[in-house]
Amino acid sequence: MRRIFAVTLLVLLLSVSTAFAADPLPAWNDTPTKKAIVAFVEAVTREDSPDFVPVAERIATFDNDGTLWSEQPMYFPEVFLLDRFRAIAPRHPGWRQAPTLKAVLDGDSEKFPPEIHILVHAGYTTEEFAHSVKDWAAVARHPQTGRLYTEMVFQPMLELIGYLRDNGFKVYIVSGGWTDFMRPWTEKIYGIPPEQVCGSSVKTKLALRDGRPVIVYLPEVELIAEGPGKAVAISKYIGRRPIAAFGNSDGDLEMLQWTKAGSGLRFALLVRHTDAEREWAYDRSSARGRLDKALDEAEAKGWTVVDMKKDWKVVYPFEKE
Amino acid sequence: MRRIFAVTLLVLLLSVSTAFAADPLPAWNDTPTKKAIVAFVEAVTREDSPDFVPVAERIATFDNDGTLWSEQPMYFPEVFLLDRFRAIAPRHPGWRQAPTLKAVLDGDSEKFPPEIHILVHAGYTTEEFAHSVKDWAAVARHPQTGRLYTEMVFQPMLELIGYLRDNGFKVYIVSGGWTDFMRPWTEKIYGIPPEQVCGSSVKTKLALRDGRPVIVYLPEVELIAEGPGKAVAISKYIGRRPIAAFGNSDGDLEMLQWTKAGSGLRFALLVRHTDAEREWAYDRSSARGRLDKALDEAEAKGWTVVDMKKDWKVVYPFEKE
Numbered sequence: 001m002r003r004i005f006a007v008t009l010l011v012l013l014l015s016v017s018t019a020f021a022a023d024p025l026p027a028w029n030d031t032p033t034k035k036a037i038v039a040f041v042e043a044v045t046r047e048d049s050p051d052f053v054p055v056a057e058r059i060a061t062f063d064n065d066g067t068l069w070s071e072q073p074m075y076f077p078e079v080f081l082l083d084r085f086r087a088i089a090p091r092h093p094g095w096r097q098a099p100t101l102k103a104v105l106d107g108d109s110e111k112f113p114p115e116i117h118i119l120v121h122a123g124y125t126t127e128e129f130a131h132s133v134k135d136w137a138a139v140a141r142h143p144q145t146g147r148l149y150t151e152m153v154f155q156p157m158l159e160l161i162g163y164l165r166d167n168g169f170k171v172y173i174v175s176g177g178w179t180d181f182m183r184p185w186t187e188k189i190y191g192i193p194p195e196q197v198c199g200s201s202v203k204t205k206l207a208l209r210d211g212r213p214v215i216v217y218l219p220e221v222e223l224i225a226e227g228p229g230k231a232v233a234i235s236k237y238i239g240r241r242p243i244a245a246f247g248n249s250d251g252d253l254e255m256l257q258w259t260k261a262g263s264g265l266r267f268a269l270l271v272r273h274t275d276a277e278r279e280w281a282y283d284r285s286s287a288r289g290r291l292d293k294a295l296d297e298a299e300a301k302g303w304t305v306v307d308m309k310k311d312w313k314v315v316y317p318f319e320k321e
Numbered sequence: 322m323r324r325i326f327a328v329t330l331l332v333l334l335l336s337v338s339t340a341f342a343a344d345p346l347p348a349w350n351d352t353p354t355k356k357a358i359v360a361f362v363e364a365v366t367r368e369d370s371p372d373f374v375p376v377a378e379r380i381a382t383f384d385n386d387g388t389l390w391s392e393q394p395m396y397f398p399e400v401f402l403l404d405r406f407r408a409i410a411p412r413h414p415g416w417r418q419a420p421t422l423k424a425v426l427d428g429d430s431e432k433f434p435p436e437i438h439i440l441v442h443a444g445y446t447t448e449e450f451a452h453s454v455k456d457w458a459a460v461a462r463h464p465q466t467g468r469l470y471t472e473m474v475f476q477p478m479l480e481l482i483g484y485l486r487d488n489g490f491k492v493y494i495v496s497g498g499w500t501d502f503m504r505p506w507t508e509k510i511y512g513i514p515p516e517q518v519c520g521s522s523v524k525t526k527l528a529l530r531d532g533r534p535v536i537v538y539l540p541e542v543e544l545i546a547e548g549p550g551k552a553v554a555i556s557k558y559i560g561r562r563p564i565a566a567f568g569n570s571d572g573d574l575e576m577l578q579w580t581k582a583g584s585g586l587r588f589a590l591l592v593r594h595t596d597a598e599r600e601w602a603y604d605r606s607s608a609r610g611r612l613d614k615a616l617d618e619a620e621a622k623g624w625t626v627v628d629m630k631k632d633w634k635v636v637y638p639f640e641k642e
Contacts, residue, residue, distance in 0.1 A: 056514055126556055170516070183560045193377055194560035195491070204556060206549035206575055213579040215556040228527035235447055235525060235536040237558060239504045239515035254527055258534040 024163040026313070027156040033311045036304045037160065040267040044243065045167045051265035055168040059242040061234055061255065062161070064175040064182060064199075066248040066289040067271050068190065069153040070142075072280040075288060076149045077177030078112055080136050084120045087132075095119070117178070121202045121217035125209065126180060129217070133184040147318060150189050155317045156306075157246075157271075161190055164244070172242075174233055175199035176226040176251055198237035199225040230255035243267065253294040256303065268303040270294060275309040278319070345484040347634070348477040354632045357625045358481065361588040365564065366488045372586035376489040380563040382555055382576065383482070385496040385503060385520075387569040387610040388592050389511065390474040391463075393601040396609055397470045398498030399433055401457050405441045408453075416440070438499070442523045442538035446530065447501060450538070454505040468639060471510050476638045477627075478567075478592075482511055485565070493563075495554055496520035497547040497572055519558035520546040551576035564588065574615040577624065589624040591615060596630040599640070 028034040044053040065071040086105060095101045103109035104116070121129065137150050145152065161171050173192055175182050179201050183194035203218040225233040231254050234242060244267040245252070245259035256268040272291060273282050283291040298305050306312070314320055349355040365374040386392040407426060416422045424430035425437070442450065458471050466473065482492050494513055496503050500522050504515035524539040546554040552575050555563060565588035566573070566580035577589040593612060594603050604612040619626050627633070635641055 056508065059516075179560070187377065195380075195558070197560065201557065204553050206552045206579065213552065213575065213582050215552060215579075231527045231534065231536060232525050236500075236522065237516070239500070239518065254534065258527065258536075261534050 024166065025156065025159050027159055029311055029313055031307075031311050033304055033306055037163075037267075037269070040244065040265065041163065041167050043265055053243055053264065057240065057243060058164075058167070058169040059172065059238060059240050060164050060169045060244040061172045061174045061230075061238075061242045061246070061259070062157075063230070063247040063249075063252045063255070064173050065177050066273065067246055067252070068157050068161075068173070069149070070279060071289050072282070073144070073288075074112075075177060076152075077175075077181050079140065079149070080133065080181060081116050081120055082112070083136060083140060084132055085116050088120065092119070118202065118219050118221065121180075122219035123216065125214040125216050126204065127214065129180055130184045133181055137185050147316070150185060151318055152316060153189060154271075154312075155314050155320070156312045158190065158317070160246075161192070165191070169244070171196065172234070172238060173197045173199070174225055174230050174255065176224065176230070178202075179225075198233050199223075200229070201225075226251040228254045231258040234258075245269075246271070247294070248273070249289040249291050250294045251289075253297060256294070257297070260301070260303075268298070268301075269306065270298050270303060271306045272308060274307050275312075275315065277309075278315045279308060281309075345487065346477065346480050348480055350632055350634055352628075352632050354625055354627050358484075358588075358590070361565065361586065362484065362488050364586055374564055374585065378561065378564065379485075379488070379490040380493065380559060380561050381485050381490045381565040382493045382495045382551075382559075382563045382567070382580070383478075384551070384568040384570070384573045384576070385494050386498050387594065388567055388573070389478050389482075389494070390470070391600060392610050393603070394465070394609075395433075396498060397473075398496075398502050400461065400470070401454065401502060402437050402441055403433070404457060404461060405453055406437050409441065413440070439523065439540050439542065442501075443540035444537065446535040446537050447525065448535065450501055451505045454502055458506050468637070471506055472639055473637060474510060475592075475633075476635050476641070477633045479511065479638070481567075482513070486512070490565070492517065493555070493559060494518045494520070495546055495551050495576065497545065497551070499523075500546075519554050520544075521550070522546075547572040549575045552579040555579075566590075567592070568615070569594070570610040570612050571615045572610075574618060577615065578618070581622070581624075589619070589622075590627065591619050591624060592627045593629060595628050596633075596636065599636045600629060602630075 025034055043049050043051040046052065062068055065075050069076065089095055089105050096105065100113045104113060140149055141147060142149055142152055164171055171192055173182060173186060176199060179197055179199045182197045182199065186192045186197050187194065201222040203220045203222045204215050205218055206213055207216045223229060223233060230252065241262040242259045245256045246269045247256055248271040260266045260268050270291065273280050275281060282289065283295060346355055364370050364372040365379065367373065383389055386396050390397065410416055410426050417426065421434045425434060461470055462468060463470055463473060485492055492513055494503060494507060497520060500518055500520045503518045503520065507513045507518050508515065522543040524541045524543045525536050526539055527534055528537045544550060544554060551573065562583040563580045566577050567590045568577055569592040581587045581589050594601050596602060603610065604616060629636065
């Protein structure tokens with residue numbers, strides 16, 4: 001009896017405090033974009049809503065590069081891969097025999113040889129690789145802002161992830177930029193645990209090192225989570241079509257189309273980089289994060305498009321300092 | 322102030338009720354096996370324990386066939402695959418040209434041609450496949466017990482999954498018997514959502530069907546989650562080494578070894594089928610679910626081995642009816 005009283009009282013007090021709760025998206029201006037996000041979340045979470053979705057089916061997927069953090073002037077995962085490539089090159093003297101690789105090591109080339117993805121993985125254990133990512137993330141700084149790369153995440157998107165999670169969503173990252181580059185730090189930075197991160201991957205095998213079983217990378221790409229590969233990754237890792245998907249480029253188009261093609265109310269959002277002062281401004285002709293076909297589709301289908309300059313009060317968390 | 326009072330009162334009342342909580346494992350006899358399970362869970366969850374593990378790292382992985390449900394006289398996923406193969410054969414007249422497949426269709430062969438795994442997937446969408454699994458699970462019955470296959474799950478293991486979940490564990494199934502055969506029903510039967518099921522898989526691609534984007538199976542195996550493949554699947558899908566792993570056969574040996582090779586307290590358990598009356602009795606020489614090398618390893622390393630006959634009060638939930 002006293003327990004029932006306590007529970008009733010608690011529920012009552014929590015309801016009252018919720019009614020006067022602070023804005024869950026304070027870094028967002030009060031524009032139609034913010035209203036569209038809130039309207040969607042309320043529509044799928046209010047039990048009396050015709051669009052109500054049970055908690056178990058509230059899956060939201062986010063691209064990472066350009067959606068949750070910046071991607072200029074070079075994709076951050078590629079910065080890591082290059083740094084790692086140079087750091088371990090002395091252990092692999094054969095690399096200097098290949099002219100394209102030698103040019104990278106000598107700083108004579110601005111090109112990113114795609115085989116570097118494989119070279120920095122192959123033969124290393126997942127644990128060694130994770131350590132190298134953590135070590136890099138703790139010290140590597142962006143050439144223009146001087147900030148740690150992991151500081152260059154978008155404050156409004158951090159709030160959006162939290163808002164979705166508080167409303168019963170399970171939030172995933174689906175990254176073209178290699179699953180195992182993301183997993184070591186997403187929990188700390190985004191509050192997203194490693195098992196909710198999927199994306200591009202390299203094949204692995206079980207092996208013994210000093211008599212201890214470990215997972216070792218093989219020199220073979222398994223999946224590239226860009227374009228249609230993002231839908232393939234989601235189907236494989238999560239096994240459900242998301243009800244909300246968030247991206248910023250043509251590489252996210254199929255993920256958003258596939259999400260919207262599910263039954264019931266679905267949400268698709270693109271982050272458009274329109275703020276040359278606080279971040280970068282680029283879209284249809286950019287080499288990185290090109291937003292062209294997906295922008296046409298968003299306009300044709302009425303998807304939500306974030307105008308960074310107009311919709312965001314702050315871009316990076318450090319602006320609030 | 323009143324809110325603090327309510328919370329305090331609630332915490333107090335919940336603590337009192339927990340102290341007198343009912344046995345979380347009532348289908349388990351009070352043997353050393355049960356004591357080992359409870360001792361492990363208490364050691365990693367009590368905050369004052371030297372073996373305490375934070376909630377985020379409490380990952381437990383279960384094999385399915387022979388560990389969570391029966392696997393005699395034929396692996397249940399193979400029963401489904403054969404039923405599905407026969408059901409869709411009229412749509413694939415070419416199948417009758419292959420003597421081994423014709424023999425299966427005419428009921429002239431007891432052998433299971435391995436290519437059937439691919440044939441029943443290739444060209445179908447993940448949604449069609451999931452429907453076929455659900456339809457099958459709703460009606461297919463075991464030839465000896467006359468029960469639905471999904472009724473032939475082990476009551477003590479259902480309790481164990483619930484006990485782990487109540488103690489903050491994230492419970493995964495890692496099944497050799499095809500991820501997409503499991504995902505449509507694991508939430509209903511085990512309370513484990515599709516995104517916590519991984520295992521053997523077939524490659525897929527994104528395709529358009531009637532203008533709608535869907536995921537379609539390709540005629541190629543992606544991963545076989547048996548033996549070392551179980552550790553590979555866990556590393557890929559979860560990205561963490563489990564702290565507890567549960568299996569029943571030599572196909573689970575590497576998963577258990579890899580789990581135990583992590584730092585800190587780890588738990589490895591094998592279900593040994595010793596009850597010819599209530600279930601089946603088999604181990605070292607069985608064609609299905611052979612338990613030989615893993616049993617030697619369990620004895621040498623002191624892993625926990627369930628003796629079904631001695632340790633379990635009931636085997637199936639329907640025994641309680």
